[in-house]
Amino acid sequence: MGGKIFVWLLPTLFLGTVSLADAQQTKKIPRIGFLSLTPGPSPTSSEAFQQGLHELGYVEGKNIAIEYRYAAGRIDRLPEMAAELVRLNVDVIVTAATPPSQAAKDATKTIPIVMAAVGDPVATGLVASLAKPGGNITGQTIFSSELTGKRLDLLKEVVPRVTRIGVLAYGPTPFTAHFLRETEAAAQALGLKLHPLEVLDPREFGNAFAAITRERAGALLVQQNPLFLEHRQRIVELAAKSHLPAMYEIVDWVEAGGLVAYGVHLPDLYRRAAVYVDKILKGRNPADLPVEQPTKFELVMNLKAAKQIGLTIPPNVLARADKVIR
Numbered sequence: 001m002g003g004k005i006f007v008w009l010l011p012t013l014f015l016g017t018v019s020l021a022d023a024q025q026t027k028k029i030p031r032i033g034f035l036s037l038t039p040g041p042s043p044t045s046s047e048a049f050q051q052g053l054h055e056l057g058y059v060e061g062k063n064i065a066i067e068y069r070y071a072a073g074r075i076d077r078l079p080e081m082a083a084e085l086v087r088l089n090v091d092v093i094v095t096a097a098t099p100p101s102q103a104a105k106d107a108t109k110t111i112p113i114v115m116a117a118v119g120d121p122v123a124t125g126l127v128a129s130l131a132k133p134g135g136n137i138t139g140q141t142i143f144s145s146e147l148t149g150k151r152l153d154l155l156k157e158v159v160p161r162v163t164r165i166g167v168l169a170y171g172p173t174p175f176t177a178h179f180l181r182e183t184e185a186a187a188q189a190l191g192l193k194l195h196p197l198e199v200l201d202p203r204e205f206g207n208a209f210a211a212i213t214r215e216r217a218g219a220l221l222v223q224q225n226p227l228f229l230e231h232r233q234r235i236v237e238l239a240a241k242s243h244l245p246a247m248y249e250i251v252d253w254v255e256a257g258g259l260v261a262y263g264v265h266l267p268d269l270y271r272r273a274a275v276y277v278d279k280i281l282k283g284r285n286p287a288d289l290p291v292e293q294p295t296k297f298e299l300v301m302n303l304k305a306a307k308q309i310g311l312t313i314p315p316n317v318l319a320r321a322d323k324v325i326r
Helices: 002-026 046-055 075-087 098-107 147-158 174-189 202-214 226-230 232-241 251-255 266-281 303-308
Strands: 031-036 065-070 092-096 113-118 137-141 164-170 193-199 219-222 246-248 260-263 298-302 323-325
Touching: 031 046, 031 075, 031 098, 046 266, 065 075, 075 098, 092 098, 092 266, 098 113, 098 137, 098 174, 113 266, 137 266, 147 174, 147 219, 147 246, 147 260, 164 174, 164 202, 164 226, 174 193, 193 202, 202 232, 219 232, 226 232, 232 251, 232 303, 251 260, 251 298, 251 323, 298 303, 303 323
Parallel strands: 031 065, 031 092, 092 113, 113 137, 164 193, 164 219, 219 246, 246 260, 298 323
Antiparallel strands: 260 298
């Protein structure tokens, strides 16, 4: 009797072991879509996002898969790329900046979307509110209502006699229109006149700077967006060649040779995006995750850039800088 029981149990145990092994081998790993306007990976965005995932225990190809889609600066390519990620049935879509976020929102109402470093998501209709985004979208914004005015005020302190400021903007997009309205309101309060130039193609940079120079602008404000960031070296060089003191929104520009930046540290936002992805994969609803606003800002100045255009930064402004590149 005992022998028969043993013979009957052994195949059962063996089959159970095989089934368990098969289940472990076929266990689905989460797949993330990463949608960006840039031509390819960068330390600022996708690499910072990967680092954030790694810090949370995710290893690409082992316990998570990432589908990257880069639009090479072409907004018209974003809708099809977003639709492709939806067809792949990814678990979460991470969007780098506002245009990819809009494309992803148009492509799906069900797959969770984590925005990284977008502009004003409420003004552009991406979320209902920051505290209760609703729908399938949440994430991080680089927008803070007082930032535009603060940047113009700082630029006026750096160049005390300035009255005309050129604005290099990425457009036309809904966020650019909002950005220009906010900037115009802040400029009027400071008694400044703006000369905005909207650029969509890097080949237009030279003509844009020529136009800003013709308008006799005494300084420059550059709107933050993925395409400009990708070509920041070219923009920084054109600003120096045009002898335009330029204000940027993130520190990457100053590290590339720009004059001054006031804003958030962008890679931190992409690392935070990984935290949101982790929460969603563990069951959190994006509608219940508030959109994070920046709370820490840094003022960075480049004395080499100042010397290159013959500018002396006032000591009282220089003293307030969090970092000075000499």
